Amino acid sequence: MPKIVSARLIVTSPGRNFVTLKIECNDGTTGLGDATLNGREMAVASYLQDHVIPCLIGREAHRIEDIWQYLYKGAYWRRGPVTMTAIAAVDMALWDIKGKVAGLPVYQLLGGAAREGCMVYCHANGTTIEDTIATAIRHRDEGYRAIRLQCGVPGLASTYGVAKAGQRYEPADADLPTESVWSTEKYLRVVPELFAAAREALGWDVHLLHDVHHRLTPIEAARLGKDLEPYRPFWIEDATPAEDQDAFRLIRQHTTTPLAVGEIFNSIWDAKHLIENRLIDYIRATVVHAGGLTHLRQIASLADLYQVRTGCHGATDLSPVTMAAALHFGLSIPNFGIQEHMPHTDETDAVFPHHYRFEDGMMHPGDAPGLGVEIDEALAETYPYKRAYLPVNRLEDGTLWSW
Ligand code: GCO
Numbered sequence: 494m495p496k497i498v499s500a501r502l503i504v505t506s507p508g509r510n511f512v513t514l515k516i517e518c519n520d521g522t523t524g525l526g527d528a529t530l531n532g533r534e535m536a537v538a539s540y541l542q543d544h545v546i547p548c549l550i551g552r553e554a555h556r557i558e559d560i561w562q563y564l565y566k567g568a569y570w571r572r573g574p575v576t577m578t579a580i581a582a583v584d585m586a587l588w589d590i591k592g593k594v595a596g597l598p599v600y601q602l603l604g605g606a607a608r609e610g611c612m613v614y615c616h617a618n619g620t621t622i623e624d625t626i627a628t629a630i631r632h633r634d635e636g637y638r639a640i641r642l643q644c645g646v647p648g649l650a651s652t653y654g655v656a657k658a659g660q661r662y663e664p665a666d667a668d669l670p671t672e673s674v675w676s677t678e679k680y681l682r683v684v685p686e687l688f689a690a691a692r693e694a695l696g697w698d699v700h701l702l703h704d705v706h707h708r709l710t711p712i713e714a715a716r717l718g719k720d721l722e723p724y725r726p727f728w729i730e731d732a733t734p735a736e737d738q739d740a741f742r743l744i745r746q747h748t749t750t751p752l753a754v755g756e757i758f759n760s761i762w763d764a765k766h767l768i769e770n771r772l773i774d775y776i777r778a779t780v781v782h783a784g785g786l787t788h789l790r791q792i793a794s795l796a797d798l799y800q801v802r803t804g805c806h807g808a809t810d811l812s813p814v815t816m817a818a819a820l821h822f823g824l825s826i827p828n829f830g831i832q833e834h835m836p837h838t839d840e841t842d843a844v845f846p847h848h849y850r851f852e853d854g855m856m857h858p859g860d861a862p863g864l865g866v867e868i869d870e871a872l873a874e875t876y877p878y879k880r881a882y883l884p885v886n887r888l889e890d891g892t893l894w895s896w
């Protein structure tokens with residue numbers, strides 16, 4: 494049985510910050526886990542360095558469930574994004590080690606492939622409807638079967654999900670949070686126009702998605718859902734802040750547009766009410782922020798009882814280690830729905846060589862033992878950590894709003 498002899502953190506910023514945990518065993522096997530929490534990276538790094546790593550040394554690496562429970566119940570306080578991201582990093586690294594020792598890709602350990610690949614959705618965005626649709630057409634021609642549409646809102650200087658001219662979309666872009674301005678009225682006018690134009694240009698053979706990013710009240714979200722019904726969106730995401738879980742009951746009473754929630758959830762308890770009351774259709778919790786493969790599997794199993802499918806978060810702040818883990822997970826579970834795919838920069842891909850691949854609208858984790866991702870530590874060292882924050886958002890009168 495391999496025993497953990499060391500664990501250390503690699504913090505690197507190849508275009509954006511990533512925190513990676515590397516666990517090493519006495520037989521020389523190593524495993525990687527993603528510990529990135531956008532804008533709060535060093536809190537997780539300290540949690541691991543100061544409080545978790547000392548407890549790992551000497552433990553049997555194969556006892557994944559026991560170590561998970563030890564870190565969760567043993568911390569007394571439980572849950573929360575920092576704790577659950579730290580536990581996730583350990584959990585991913587241990588699954589990676591188990592796979593390498595077994596000589597099997599992680600999806601085989603999770604029960605084997607339940608499908609040929611994981612359907613992914615990409616992002617199309619632009620300051621205008623025309624630009625957004627032009628990008629969507631390009632992505633459809635690249636083979637994507639599902640595309641998320643976000644466009645600028647006339648009258649607002651910047652909008653969530655829309656890249657600055659000539660750049661890739663990367664929201665954590667400043668040493669201190671920048672401030673953006675929001676108007677629900679302006680936004681609600683443009684989204685139905687975007688979807689109408691998209692169906693006209695793209696037809697009906699491609700799934701179209703949209704992220705509201707927590708900005709509407711329940712009744713506004715209900716109206717958006719109704720307005721979009723004629724265009725059959727695959728989902729609207731984070732229609733209203735999900736701390737208020739019963740808010741989704743109100744949205745449900747008014748629209749058949751499918752609802753996706755959960756990228757900021759970190760435990761099954763955040764999702765339980767929404768799932769058991771059939772208030773959502775897709776659960777977006779991720780491997781990295783929801784306690785790793787061990788815990789995400791429990792969430793997916795609960796969701797399966799209620800015909801809720803997965804749609805894991807996969808923005809660029811989730812490292813290639815998480816992307817790989819999400820694909821092993823998605824390939825093996827019965828109720829996979831879709832996986833977000835926002836390709837990393839070339840610099841990030843070079844720091845994290847990996848085996849997952851995109852083909853014909855689907856992604857596959859590859860068949861390398863473990864998760865199938867490595868880290869080039871020498872290259873990682875050339876990209877030092879740079880503090881970066883997500884923006885904050887205000888209404889036009891200055892009221893602080895959800896970003
Ligand atoms: C998504 C998300 C991201 C988040 C980002 C925050 O659906 O991909 O909403 O765009 O804003 O991951 O760190």
Ligand code: MG
Pocket residue numbers: 704706730731756
């Ligand atoms: Mg989102």
